[in-house]
Amino acid sequence: MSNDVWSITTGVPLLLCSAVALALIIERYSYVLRCKGLGAQTYHSIITALTEKNTAKALEIATSARTGYQAAVQVLAVHQKSDKTLRDEAVKIALLRHANLLKRRLSGLTTIAALAPMLGLLGTIIGLMRSFHDIGLNSGPVEPAIIADGLWQALSTTAAGMVIAVSCVLFHALIQSRIRRHLAQATDLLNHLSHTLHADTVKVSEPQP
Numbered sequence: 001m002s003n004d005v006w007s008i009t010t011g012v013p014l015l016l017c018s019a020v021a022l023a024l025i026i027e028r029y030s031y032v033l034r035c036k037g038l039g040a041q042t043y044h045s046i047i048t049a050l051t052e053k054n055t056a057k058a059l060e061i062a063t064s065a066r067t068g069y070q071a072a073v074q075v076l077a078v079h080q081k082s083d084k085t086l087r088d089e090a091v092k093i094a095l096l097r098h099a100n101l102l103k104r105r106l107s108g109l110t111t112i113a114a115l116a117p118m119l120g121l122l123g124t125i126i127g128l129m130r131s132f133h134d135i136g137l138n139s140g141p142v143e144p145a146i147i148a149d150g151l152w153q154a155l156s157t158t159a160a161g162m163v164i165a166v167s168c169v170l171f172h173a174l175i176q177s178r179i180r181r182h183l184a185q186a187t188d189l190l191n192h193l194s195h196t197l198h199a200d201t202v203k204v205s206e207p208q209p
Contacts, residue, residue, distance in 0.1 A: 013119045014160045021112045021164055024105055025171045032102060032178050035068025037185045046189065055196045062193065069098050069186040076193055084198040091190050095183070102179045106172060113168035120161020127154025 038046070042065050049058035059080065062073050072094040079087040131151060 011123075011157070014116065014123070014157060014164065017112050017116050017119065018160075018164050021109065021116075021168050024108050024112075025167075028105055028109075028175055029171065032175055032182070035098075035102060035182060037067055037069075037182050038062075038065055038189065043185075043189070047192075050192060050196050053196075055193070058196070059193060062189065067186070068102075068182060069095060069190075072098060072186060072190060073193075076190055076197075080197050084194065087197070088194055091194065095186060095190065098186075099179070099183055102182070106175065109168045109172040113165045113172065116161040116164035116168070117158075118161070120158040123157025123161070124154040127151065127157065 042061060046058045046061050049055070049061065059077055063077050065073075067073070072091050075090050075094040076087065079090050082090075128151075130153065
């Protein structure tokens with residue numbers, strides 16, 4: 001009975017960590033995958049239109065494209081005739097909201113990555129304590145099986161904690177990398193569109209000779 005209590009005491013926290021980590025990984029990765037960026041052909045069409053000084057066409061393509069940062073593009077379209085500083089600030093706020101949604105709950109993975117090894121180490125200490133406790137209760141010769149059982153528990157919890165931590169760190173880095181690429185494309189496109197709109201406004205406002 002006491003052995004079962006020791007196993008539950010060390011195993012349940014790690015089991016909860018692994019379940020929460022798995023749920024976070026699945027939820028965050030699927031959400032980030034759904035927030036797609038522009039395809040290569042669509043992005044090329046927008047850049048081509050901007051190169052040809054056809055800002056209206058470029059903005060139309062960007063607005064009609066289904067991207068994760070569609071709200072920021074819509075804000076840009078609404079403020080296309082506003083002052084560049086005001087327009088850029090509005091787009092920045094919209095893009096920041098989108099970035100916050102992408103990064104939501106990622107801190108949970110880093111917390112579990114830090115917590116799991118410590119729980120594994122706690123299991124190691126409890127396993128060693130159990131081994132010495134069993135040795136103390138044995139009045140006869142110390143059998144290897146008595147020590148081996150406690151050491152197995154000690155080492156298995158450490159290994160489980162490390163596996164959980166490594167998985168969290170790996171998927172956190174993978175998700176963060178995808179978010180960075182997604183936001184880099186959004187920032188580049190929105191800056192390019194805003195700069196071209198500003199150039200068009202300056203050109204129109206210039207006095208004719």
